[in-house]
Amino acid sequence: MNAVTTMPDQLSGPKPLLDARQGGAAAVTMWLFVVLPFVALLAAIPLAWGWGLALVDILIAVGIYLLSGFGVTAGFHRYLTHGSFKANRALRIGLAVAGSLAVQGSPTQWVANHRRHHAFSDREGDPHSPWRYGTSVLAVLKGLGYAHIGWMLRRELSNRSRFAPDLLADRDMRVVGRLFGPLVAVSLLGPAVLGGLITWSWVGALTAFFWAGLVRMALLHHVTWAVNSVCHVFGERPFASKDKATNFWPLAIMSFGESWHNSHHADPTGARHGVLRGQIDPSARLIWVFEKLGWAHDVRWPNAQRLAAKRNAPAA
Known part of the structure; x- marks a missing residue:
């Protein structure tokens, strides 16, 4: 049985938005895995200039970036969160494991956070809206910092039983969650x-x-977090959505198509986010490969009529 199919319908029910706050040890761990890779990223330029970067390092880094990045985009996001396609058991487990290698949280907690984001996008209850402090320049700058990284350091956990009950009921996802540390x-x-x-x-x-x-790890973290922050402030909004999500083309390749964020928020369950001509979407291409191999089925490819109905009128 494919336990992970679609997003739960009752996202605004009586259950609270948050679980208990993170414990002290979990909070310290979070800080370590946010701050230390970032410090390494800052140190990368002077180190690369003088010593220490070899072809072997580049090849290993690119390989693991691709594996963990696609695990987040095609796995955690388009599959586990939104049910953009159905997968056989091996692919389901493989995507959950690959996404966990990105070190952005367990599959269930990641999905709970993101479903909460969609349920309250850019409104009260959104875990990482850059508009939470207002619309002035200073308020948006403060909001960008909060949406990019600050929200993770507040030690608040989105309620998994409310936002991800399907993953809590999935034995495979529970096992992968318990193995997050290893x-x-x-x-x-x-x-x-x-x-x-x-x-x-x-x-x-x-x-x-x-x-x-x-x-x-730091580079993938910041690319992912930029979708939460930058892609709700800067960019274009060709489609009507209930929030301020934007398409920001400079991040399209490094985010594997996730920065076509306005398109995604206009059609959240779609397997392809780059739906307009010339929009590169590597995650959609990977899902297409999974479908051709018979590992994925019932893929929710874009519907031209539905997209046309959501298209904003071009600016005069």
Whole structure:
């Protein structure tokens, strides 16, 4: 049985928005995995200029960026959150594991946060709206910081029983959630092991840990968070939606198509977000491959008539 199918209907029921606040240990862990990769990212430019970046590091970093990034976009987001397609069990588990390697939370908590975002997008209850403080320049700047990273440091957990009951009922997702800690270790230490084995040196292990572990993780974090922040302030809004979501083309490739955010909010369950001519959407292409291989079915590809009905009139 494919337990993960569609988004729950009762997102505004009597259950509270939040679960209990994170415990102290969980909060410290969150800070570590937000701050340390960011520090590594800041250190990357001077390190790359002087020493320490080899082809092996680049190849490992790109490989794990692709694996974990697609795990988030095609897996956590389009599949687990929105039910844009149905998947066989192996693909379902594989996507959940790959998404966990991005170190953005367990599948169930990630989905709960994002479904809450859609239920209250840019309104009270949205966990990361950049418009929460108002519309003045200073208020939006403060809101951008909050939407990008501040919301995660408040130690608030979206209520999983309200926003992700289907994942709580899915045994496979519960197992992957319990393995989140070990998967984080694999995401960080796996590159070091690969780098050490390929170069057969401790230096190779150390540089791979830095570039393909910390820097790769930080880069994917900030690309993902930019969809929460930048893609609700800057960009175009070709489709009517109930919020301020925008399409921001500069992030399209690195976010694997997620920055076509206005298109997504206009048609949340669609498997393709880049629905207009010339809009690159690598995640949609991957889902197409899954469909051709027989691993995915009932894919919700864009409907031209539905999109046309939501199209905003061009500016005069």
